[in-house]
Amino acid sequence: MPALCGTVLNACLHLSVLPQVKMAIKEPLVHASSKRHPWIVYFTTFVAVCGSYEFGACAGYSSPTQDAIRKDLSLSLAEYSLFGSILTFGAMIGAITSGLIADLVGRKGAMRVSSAFCVAGWIAIYFSEGPVPLDIGRLATGYGMGVFSYVVPVFVAEIAPKELRGALTTLNQFMIVTGVSVSFIIGNVLSWRALALIGLIPTAVLLFGLFFIPESPRWLAKRGRGKDFEVALQILRGKDADISQEAEEIQDYIITLDRLPKPKLLDLFQRRYLRSVTISVGLMFCQQLGGINGVCFYTSSIFELAGFSTTIGTIIYACLQIVITGIGAALIDKVGRKPLLLLAGSGLVAGCIFTAVAFYLKVQEVSLGAVPALAVTGILVYIGSFSIGMGAIPWVVMSEIFPVNIKGQAGSLATLVNWFGAWLCSYTFNFLMSWSSYGTFILYAAINAVAILFIIVMVPETKGKSLEQLQAAINA
Template identity: 45%
Template sequence: MSFREEGEDGRGDLRKPFLHTGSWYRMGSRQSSIMGSGQAIRDSSISVLACVLIVALGPIQFGFTCGYSSPTQSAITKDLKLTVSQFSLFGSLANVGAMVGAIASGQIAEYIGRKGSLMIAAIPNIIGWLAISFARDISFLYMGRLLEGFGVGIISYTVPVYIAEIAPQNLRGGLGSVNQLSVTIGILLSYLLGLFVRWRVLAVLGILPCLVLIPGLFFIPESPRWLAKMGMTDDFEASLQVLRGFDTDITLEVNEIKRSVASTSRRTAIRFADLKLKRYWLPLMIGIGLLVFQQLSGINGVIFYSTTIFESAGISSSNAATVGVGVIQVIATAISTWLVDKTGRRLLLIVSSSGMVLSLLLVAVSFFSKGFVSEDSTAYGIFGILSVVGVVCMVIAFSLGMGPIPWLIMSEILPVKIKGLAGSVATLANWLLSWVITMTAPLLLDWSSGGTFTLFMLMCAFTVLFVAIWVPETKGKTLEEIQFSFR
C-alpha cells in the first residue's frame, strides 16, 4: 500500500486532526527565521522538550486528582456531613470514571489525534473541579469526581503515546518517564496545598493545569506518526521537521515511518483472529501484564492510605509523613527519568520489582513481629520504625521502575494496527485493578497489616519473573524497529 492510499480511498477523510495548529510549523520547517532567535529551536532536544513540558500538564492534573482526597477527607466529611462510606465512594469514583475514559481513550486518540484527545480530556476535568468546588450536597461531589476520572482515563493513555511518538530514540526513555514524574508532582502539590487551603479552594486550584494545557496544545505539532498513518504527508513531514530541528536531515526517519505505515493493512479494524499472531498477542500481553502488576504491587493502597499505615506504625505526625513520602516519590521518579536511557528499561524493572519484594518483606515481618511484643516495649517502637522504613523503601523502589516504565513500554511496543484498541484495554486493566486495590486495601489492612503486605510482596515476586521471561529491552530502538522485532 502506498503512503497516501488510506486518504485516497475516501476513508482517511473521516479522520482529521481535531486541533490544527495552522501553518506556523509548516512555514517554520522551510524558513527557520520565523521563530525569531532560531538557534534554540534548531536543537531537536529543546523542541521536543517544549512539547513534552506542555503535555505533562495532563499527568500533573492526573496526580492532583489522585491526591486530592487525602488532605481533604476530614474537612469535606465535616462540612457536608458525609459518612465514611460516602467519602470512600467519592474517592473511588475517580477510578470508575477513569475506566470509562480508558475504554474510549484509544479510539478517541486514533480518530481525532493525540492533541484533540487531550483537549477532550481537559474539558470534563475543568467541569468536574468546578462541580466539586461549588458542591452543596453529595451528588455534585460524585458528578465532579466521575468527570475528573473520565478525563484522567484519557490522559493516562494519550500522554505516554504522544511522547513516545515524538521523541527521538535516544531520549524516548527519559522523556517518557516525565509522564510518571508529572503524576508524582501533581500528587505532591495536592498534599502540600491541602495543608494550607480549604477543600473548595483546592478544587479551584485543580483547574489550573488544564487551563494552561488547552492553549498550549495550539502551539505544539501533532504526532508525526499519527499524521503519517492518516495519510497527511505535508503535515507529517513538517511536524517531524520542527520536532527534530529545522537544520536536521529527517529523510531517513521519514522513509522509515513511511515504510512502517505502508506495511500495515489498509483495513483499520482488527479481528479477534488476528490476535493469534505473535506480532499482536505478545506485545498486548506484555503491555497489559506490566500495567496489571503495577497495581497488584499495592502501591495505590500504600499511597492512598499512608496516613493510616503510619498511624498504625506509631507515627504521630502522619500528615507530615505523607508529604514526606510524596517528596521522596518525586525525587526517585526524577532519578528514574535520568537512568532509563542509560541502564535500559528491563534492568530498571527487575531492580525496581526486586527492591519492592525486599521492602515489603521488611514491612510484613515488622507488622507480624509487633503482635508478639508489648506495646510499651522498646522492640514495639523499633518494629514500628522498621515498618515505616520499609514503606519508604517500597515507594522509592516503585518510583525507580515500576511507576514510570510500564506506561513507557506500553506506548513503545503496541503495533500501529492495534494501538488504539490494545491501548484502551491495557489502560482499562490498570484502572480496574487500581479501583480494586483502593477499595479493598482498608479491609485488608484491618484484617491483617502483615498479611496484606505479604500478598503485595508475592505479587512483586511474580513481577520479577514476568519481566525476566517476557519483557524485551527497547532502549536505543526506534518504534518501528521494536514493532518489527515481534514479527
C-alpha cells in the same frame, strides 16, 4: 509504526509481513550529527505532561480535603467514600474510550477532550452544595484522568527522538507524583473549594500550549496527511535536520500496516500481536497488584498503625517519591528499562518484607521498639523502588511496543487493566489488613516476586531503538 513496503495478497502472507519489516529496518532516525535537540521537543513534552500533572492533582485531591468536605456538606463516611472511589470508575470509562478518541481526533484532540472533562469536573466540585454534584464532578475528573493516562505517554513517545524517548516519557510519572504531592501539601492550607480551582491551572496551561505544538507525526502519517506529517516531523527535529530516513521508515511501515486487515478487539489476541499485548497487560497487573494503591491511599493509616508520626511520614513519603522518580527519569535511557524494572521489583519485595516483619513483631508483641523504624523503612524502600521503575516504565513500554494500527485498541485495553487493578488493590486493602497486617505485605511480596519472573522472561529491552524497530521485532 515500523518499516517496509510489500504486497499482502492473502491471510497467509499477512503473517509474514512483520518479519520482513524487521529485516528491512536500518539503524535510523535522526541525522547522526545532531545530538542537540531543538527546544520544541522539550516544549511539546512539557505541554503534554501538564496533563500528567492534572492526573496527579485529581488523584491527590480527596486525601487532604476529606474532613473539610464532610463537615461543610454534612456527608457521611459512606458518601465521602463514594466520592473518593468514583474517580476510579470514571478513569475506567476514560481508559475504554481513550484509544478510540486518540485515533479519531488525534493525540492533541484527545488531550483537549480530557481537559474539557477535567474543567467541567472541577467547576462542578467547586459549586457543589451536596453529594450528587460532588460525585458528578469527581466522575468527570476521573474520566479525564483515564484519557490522560493513555494519551500523554503515547504522544510523548511518538514525538521524541529515540535517544530521549525513555526520559521524556518517564516525565509522565514524574509529573503525576508531583501533582499528587503538591495537592496533598497545599490542600492542608487551602480550602477544598480553592483547591478545586487550583486544579484548573494545569488544564489551562495545557489547552493554551496545544495551540503552539505539532500533532504526532505518526498519527498524521496514519491518517494519510503526508504533507502535515513531514511539516510536524521537521518542526520536532529542527529546521536543518535531515528527516528523510526517519520519514521514509515511518511512511513505509504505515503503508505495510494499512495493507493488513483492520484489527478488531479480538484480533489483539492473534499470534501476531499476542506478545505485545501480554507484555503490556502483564506489566500493568504487576504494577497494580503489587500493592501500590493500598500503600499510597492508606499511607497515613499504615504509619499510625506502626506507631510513627503520620505528618512526618507522609511528608517524607511525598518528597522521596518526587526525588526518586526524577532519578529514574535520568537513568532510564542510560541503564535501560529492564534493569530498572528488575531493580524496582527487588526493592518492592524487600520493602514488603520489612513492613511484614514490623507488623508481625507488633502482633506477637516482640521487640515493639523496632516496629516504627522497620515499618517506615519498609514503606520508604517500597515507594522508592516503585518510583524508580515500576511506576513509570510500564507506561513507557506500553507506548513503545504496539504498532500504530492497533495502538488505540491495545492501549485502551492496557489502560483499562491498569485502572481495574488500581480499583481492586485499593478496594481490598482494608479487608486484607483486617485479616492480617503482616499477611497482607507477605502477599504483596509474593506478587512482586512473580512480577520479577515475568519481567525476566517476557519483557524486552527497548532502550535506544526506534519505535519501528521495536514493533517489528516484538510483533514478528
